Amino acid sequence: MARPRAASGADVPKEPHAVSLKVLRLSRPSLSYQSPLPAATTKISPKASLSYPSADSDDQFILTPILTLPPAFGSVYVGETFACTLSANNEISADETGRVVTSVRIVAEMQTPSSVAALELDPASDTAQSGLDIGESLQKIVRYDLKEEGNHILAVSVSYTENRISESAQAASGRVRTFRKLYQFVAQPCLSVRTKASELPPLEVDNKSLGPYGKTRLLRFALEAQLENVGDGAVVIKQTRLNPKAPFKCQSLNSDATTSDPFAAAALPTLNPRDVLQVAFLIEQEEGRTEGLEALQKDLRHDGRATLGQLSIEWRGAMGDKGFLTTGNLMSRKRS
Structure with missing residues (x-):
């Protein structure tokens, strides 16, 4: 059994x-929207299409006094x-x-x-x-x-x-x-970042350690970056900063370089979905700076490219949401 x-x-x-x-x-x-009726002689009350009718609200304004x-x-x-x-x-x-x-x-x-x-x-x-x-x-x-x-x-x-x-x-x-x-x-991703680095003619400066007529060539690069909003909502670019790697220094060529307050409201660009913002920086080798110089020369001999730095971007969403992004090390083009 x-x-x-x-x-x-x-x-x-x-x-x-x-x-x-x-x-x-x-x-x-998020902000709440409404669709006001057109102003016309009709038996329908203009408040019939409002999300939150009240005596203090504007019947013809697209935004309501409530949040969603x-x-x-x-x-x-x-x-x-x-x-x-x-x-x-x-x-x-x-x-x-x-x-x-x-x-x-x-x-x-x-x-x-x-x-x-x-x-x-x-x-x-x-x-x-x-x-x-x-x-x-x-x-x-x-x-x-x-x-x-x-x-x-x-x-x-x-x-x-x-x-x-x-x-x-x-x-x-x-x-x-x-x-x-x-x-x-x-x-x-909220922002898509595309960069391009172009080498500029070097700057020659006097270097007495190489003799009475000695010259040192300081490298110079122009870095361009395109920031595209690939998200669903608008963002405000609060700050775009390049953190150069030694022995380089950086100068911003953007609109925030003309004002002492980089957070001024007039200097903050707004990107709607699929909008593109282009920024640029001038990167120059700092005269007399030895920090990072040996690594730079080694990279140029080995790979023909120089490490310029990292790009940091800070933004705010439509309702004040904070966002921060730092790219990897940005490289110059390989020398031919």
Whole structure:
């Protein structure tokens, strides 16, 4: 007679957790638009098409006095700070008085295309030792500066202790339970940066260490960069700066070079989607500077190219979202 197959662990129905996890992305609201009716003699009230009719609002203005929360997760861009709130909720029903949840702990990490980073939680205290009453929640906020394109995975682990309370109001038994959830999103570029470096005629200066008529040739380059807005919304370019590598120095050839305040409102260009901004810099070898000179000469002999520096770009979104991007080392063209 055949014996019945023993029940395996996979066949046993899993008991639902007493704690649930909710993840909500933190982002700024957007402006709310409306479509006013044309001013004409009609029986329809001009306020009929307004999103928020009021006595103080302008019936013919396209913007409403209210803000709109994002209806979905939305786009995530490289250079911005990704922020979300993690909420561990006690899901025990009110009629289950014999179960208590204590020692709730949340741990989060971000998996990027190249690394895994543990995330700091705000506030920093990581457990709810006294426990969560029915309907209560433990909330944490995590932030992460996005520096890479591609798939990102937010991994959140929740652990807690579930205690059984006897009729004498004492803990009869307890067990530690844990679960883990993964949330995947794609980080897209907000700005596309294209650069071109052109070598200029060198500047000859006197160098007495080479004799009474000695001359030293100082290298000079012109760097052009095109910044294209490849995102979905308008951005304001707050600052574009070139960080030269020794022994070079840099001079901006852009409009911010004519004002003492680079953050002046009149000097900040706005890029709508697919708009392009072109910037330029003059890069010159600094006279008498020996720092980095040996590495520059070695690169020119080995590869025929010079490392000029890195381009740093800072921008703001339509609602003030901060963005920051730093390119890799920019190289000159290879000498023929």
